[in-house]
Amino acid sequence: MVAAATPLLEVKNLSKSFNSFQAVKSVSFDLYPGEILGMLGPNGAGKTTIIHMLLGLTSPTSGEIRIFGLDPSRPRQREKILRRMNFSSTYVAMPYSLTLRESLMVFARLYGVKKARSRIDLLVEQFELKDVVDRPVRTLSSGQMTRLNLAKAFINEPEILLLDEPTASLDPDIADRTRTYLLEMKRTKRMAILYTSHNMQEMEEISDRLLFLHHGEIIARGTPDDLVARFRGEDLEDVFLKVAREVRP
Amino acid sequence: MKPYRISAMFLRHIYLYKHSLTRLVEIFYWPLLDLLVWGFVSLYITKLSAEGNSTPNFLGIFLGALILWDILFRSQQGISVSFLEEVWARNFLNLFVSPLTIGEYLASLMMVAVFKVVVVFLISSLLAWLLYSFNLFIIGMYLLPFMICLVILGWAIGILTTGLILRFGQQAEVLAWGVAFLFQPISAVFYPVSVLPRFLQKVALAIPASYVFEGMRSIIFGRTFPVGHLVKAFGLDLVYLSLALFFFFRMFRQVRAKGLLAKMGE
Numbered sequence: 001m002v003a004a005a006t007p008l009l010e011v012k013n014l015s016k017s018f019n020s021f022q023a024v025k026s027v028s029f030d031l032y033p034g035e036i037l038g039m040l041g042p043n044g045a046g047k048t049t050i051i052h053m054l055l056g057l058t059s060p061t062s063g064e065i066r067i068f069g070l071d072p073s074r075p076r077q078r079e080k081i082l083r084r085m086n087f088s089s090t091y092v093a094m095p096y097s098l099t100l101r102e103s104l105m106v107f108a109r110l111y112g113v114k115k116a117r118s119r120i121d122l123l124v125e126q127f128e129l130k131d132v133v134d135r136p137v138r139t140l141s142s143g144q145m146t147r148l149n150l151a152k153a154f155i156n157e158p159e160i161l162l163l164d165e166p167t168a169s170l171d172p173d174i175a176d177r178t179r180t181y182l183l184e185m186k187r188t189k190r191m192a193i194l195y196t197s198h199n200m201q202e203m204e205e206i207s208d209r210l211l212f213l214h215h216g217e218i219i220a221r222g223t224p225d226d227l228v229a230r231f232r233g234e235d236l237e238d239v240f241l242k243v244a245r246e247v248r249p
Numbered sequence: 250m251k252p253y254r255i256s257a258m259f260l261r262h263i264y265l266y267k268h269s270l271t272r273l274v275e276i277f278y279w280p281l282l283d284l285l286v287w288g289f290v291s292l293y294i295t296k297l298s299a300e301g302n303s304t305p306n307f308l309g310i311f312l313g314a315l316i317l318w319d320i321l322f323r324s325q326q327g328i329s330v331s332f333l334e335e336v337w338a339r340n341f342l343n344l345f346v347s348p349l350t351i352g353e354y355l356a357s358l359m360m361v362a363v364f365k366v367v368v369v370f371l372i373s374s375l376l377a378w379l380l381y382s383f384n385l386f387i388i389g390m391y392l393l394p395f396m397i398c399l400v401i402l403g404w405a406i407g408i409l410t411t412g413l414i415l416r417f418g419q420q421a422e423v424l425a426w427g428v429a430f431l432f433q434p435i436s437a438v439f440y441p442v443s444v445l446p447r448f449l450q451k452v453a454l455a456i457p458a459s460y461v462f463e464g465m466r467s468i469i470f471g472r473t474f475p476v477g478h479l480v481k482a483f484g485l486d487l488v489y490l491s492l493a494l495f496f497f498f499r500m501f502r503q504v505r506a507k508g509l510l511a512k513m514g515e
Contacts, residue, residue, distance in 0.1 A: 016508070018507065018508060023508075048511075049508065052510075052511040055346045056505075057342065057346065057505065057508075057510045057511045058505060058508040058510065058511055059505045075350060079348045079350055080348075082346065082347060082348040083348045086346070091339070092342045093338055093339035093340060094338065094340055094343065095334070095335070095338045096337075096338045107347065110344070110348065111347060112348070149343075152343065
């Protein structure tokens with residue numbers, strides 16, 4: 001059982017306020033090796049703010065974050081953490097004028113990847129980008145850009161991966177293959193993945209545990225089956241609609 | 250042609266000015282700077298004529314000034330436009346979630362700035378020689394310290410501008426093209442400090458670039474250039490760079506607290 005291991009990521013009473021608006025309210029959770037933790041919630045629930053705080057892009061108002069036992073608010077420790085972690089979001093792109101291979105080479109160097117060329121070749125193959133690898137990024141479709149972002153996220157073989165709606169612009173076939181790859185990484189590399197998506201079927205399929213966020217609070221947590229049972233829903237989509245419409249278990 | 254569609258598009262652009270102070274200021278900014286620079290250039294030429302200097306080396310004064318000014322400008326652009334390119338490409342977040350530290354990032358931008366300066370300088374000086382038979386290397390051994398002095402000032406202005414864009418977002422991106430030119434009328438680029446009104450002369454003496462351009466003119470006119478002025482220019486450079494870095498890191502802390510760093514990248 002994953003919970004027997006030491007968590008790679010620990011969040012305790014994490015809060016974030018933007019002036020009088022409280023975006024995240026005393027959130028606590030752990031992420032273990034070989035686990036996919038899904039974060040669900042309507043728009044504005046605080047999912048992205050939590051991810052940004054974990055990445056050190058936004059400083060918390062209060063609370064504690066420990067990643068690999070290190071404190072990301074300390075610059076030297078943050079640097080050590082980020083070498084072993086990565087992130088991908090549909091809303092982030094890559095340098096437009098560079099080719100796909102050049103973009104990945106830049107990130108391989110940023111993460112200090114050894115044998116960068118062979119690593120890039122492997123990822124390009126994995127994410128089916130071989131045909132476009134020498135094309136400028138600006139010519140990629142949104143699906144190809146998402147796959148490029150995912151390839152970037154795997155460049156340093158991260159132990160923790162934060163994915164913000166990673167399959168949002170992928171067609172069902174590629175999205176399915178991406179999920180399969182994530183599950184394989186989780187199983188074979190014991191990769192820990194924090195995952196957000198509005199695709200409930202995907203969350204149900206991929207997540208070991210789920211956190212349900214609403215108005216910045218975790219209002220429910222558990223396995224997908226637990227949550228469906230607790231909210232007396234038909235499936236996760238039904239549960240989501242109940243949460244969004246303020247129905248409590 | 251439908252007037253209501255034309256008016257819709259007119260309105261679309263006018264709305265921009267309503268919501269952006271920088272755009273509004275920009276309307277007055279460039280004409281004002283042009284007026285100041287060309288006004289002082291005219292005063293300088295008038296003064297030279299009155300003094301009986303009918304054939305000063307205008308080619309050297311203006312081309313030399315232009316090439317050296319471009320060093321400052323490219324150095325600043327190397328920082329702020331390189332930063333903006335990450336913002337435009339929505340690549341900013343990817344960089345700042347990598348182990349790259351902000352110090353390393355700034356150092357890389359400074360290197361980009363130096364690269365741009367070297368390329369631009371080589372091309373400009375070659376073209377000046379080919380087209381106008383003007384040899385910038387007549388400045389001699391002072392050329393390198395002059396260039397370094399301008400590059401450092403360019404870094405400082407670039408870092409300051411980047412801090413402002415970081416804090417106020419893309420609406421402040423016009424600053425990347427405008428802030429350096431704010432220094433042009435008061436840096437005595439095309440005319441000596443003595444042409445400026447007395448209160449502006451005091452301001453000019455607090456700007457490192459003024460010493461460089463005064464020095465360039467002194468050498469072109471065959472006069473001596475006191476080394477003390479160069480030392481003063483480098484001293485001021487260090488003050489400007491330190492203040493710019495202090496400001497940038499302060500802005501960086503602020504944008505992290507406000508969650509603006511993440512918004513900048515998406």
